[in-house]
Amino acid sequence: MLFDTGAMKTVIPLGLLTDKSLNKNDRNNFKSKIRNDIPKETFRSVSGYAIEGYLCKAENVIISGRLFKEFYYYLIVDELCKSALIGDDFISCCCFGHLVNGDMEISDFDEKEYARKHENYALTSKEILAALS
Helix, strand or coil, X not given: CEECCCCCCCEEEHHHHCCCCCCHHHXXXXXXXXXXXXXXXXXXXXXXXXXXXXXXXXXXXXXCCEEEEEEEEEEECCCCCCCCEECHHHHCCEEEEXXXXXXXXXXEECHHHHHHCCCCCCEEHHHHHHHHC
């Protein structure tokens, strides 16, 4: 995952969560299987292409050697790239430093502020796996 100070939200493409190659029908089938009350956000690529993302929550994620009990991100279903970006919704809750090799080390994290920024009815990892099956 890359820290992207220019991105407002953290985004992960669906293709990173599965080994399976996803064609357009697979992606549409996935969208039809998930709950309708999932918060959505529309993002714009540099070229102006609109990309829709669904708010999701992962549990027990390790980033920069630190365990996060809850990690929120927007799942990008129609984007096939293999890059995940950690956006300002996460970065703004961190105190961090840069290491010599370019990595970032998180020294402190405001969990309450982070949770406040996100919804409680995000799509869970179990729901994502069920929709992919």
